[in-house]
Amino acid sequence: MSEGRRYHVGDLPGRLLREARTMLDEGGLKALNLRALAARAGITAGSMYHHYESKTALLGELAAGGFKELRRELDRAGREAPDGRRVRAWAIAYVAFAHREPALFELMFDAEIAQAPVVTEAKGAALDTLRQLISGFVGPRAPDPAAIENITTAIWAATHGTASLASNAPDPTHLVDEVITGLEALFRGAPRG
Known part of the structure; x- marks a missing residue:
């Protein structure tokens, strides 16, 4: 199993929150979009909906x-x-x-x-x-x-x-x-x- 896959299974919600916080700090609320967040987390945008509706x-x-x-x-x-x-x-x-x-x-x-x-x-x-x-x-x-x-x-x-x-x-x-x-x-x- 790859490192990315283990991370996905284990702590994806936490990783998404950390990446979202970084994006928020860097560009404010307007800069935070789900596609960019998914890319930063190394997942597809659709995968995010397994953790956040x-x-x-x-x-x-x-x-x-x-x-x-x-x-x-x-x-x-x-x-x-x-x-x-x-x-x-x-x-x-x-x-x-x-x-x-x-x-x-x-x-x-x-x-x-x-x-x-x-x-x-x-x-x-x-x-x-x-x-x-x-x-x-x-x-x-x-x-x-x-x-x-x-x-x-x-x-x-x-x-x-x-x-x-x-x-x-x-x-x-x-x-x-x-x-x-x-x-x-x-x-x-x-x-x-």
Whole structure:
């Protein structure tokens, strides 16, 4: 049996994902087509459908893998940050990932791909890292799960918006600091009632 045949039988789905990721990094989502991917993997285009029912299914797996990478980075940032700086560290890690992996980040939030159950699940797991940080941070001040969810959504939205704004910035961390400082000032000075 040839080396290519053994690879085909053993790890073709993994090879296809690795090659798709390389193509995505090299040319963005528009450059990723199934014929070129099959050629890079050394198989026929039809063989791909034994492992992925469509291009969308393959891209969904790739996007879910991106969320898993992001989650590992967010977990690490939260664990390594000192008390009182964990949410900031989470935001910085999120924006840094988007800045370092722009094509993958774009795919992760592509409107069609984001609807795939595997992507929805992986995104939810990444957001759980923030939800846990918020729960630990606000503790008894906001025991209501709805309040935790609202705070999580607000921080995620602000961070995601910052990541979009910082896509061409040479130092996205500076923008994250400005956004967080602005939000802190807003909420400290917000009128009550």
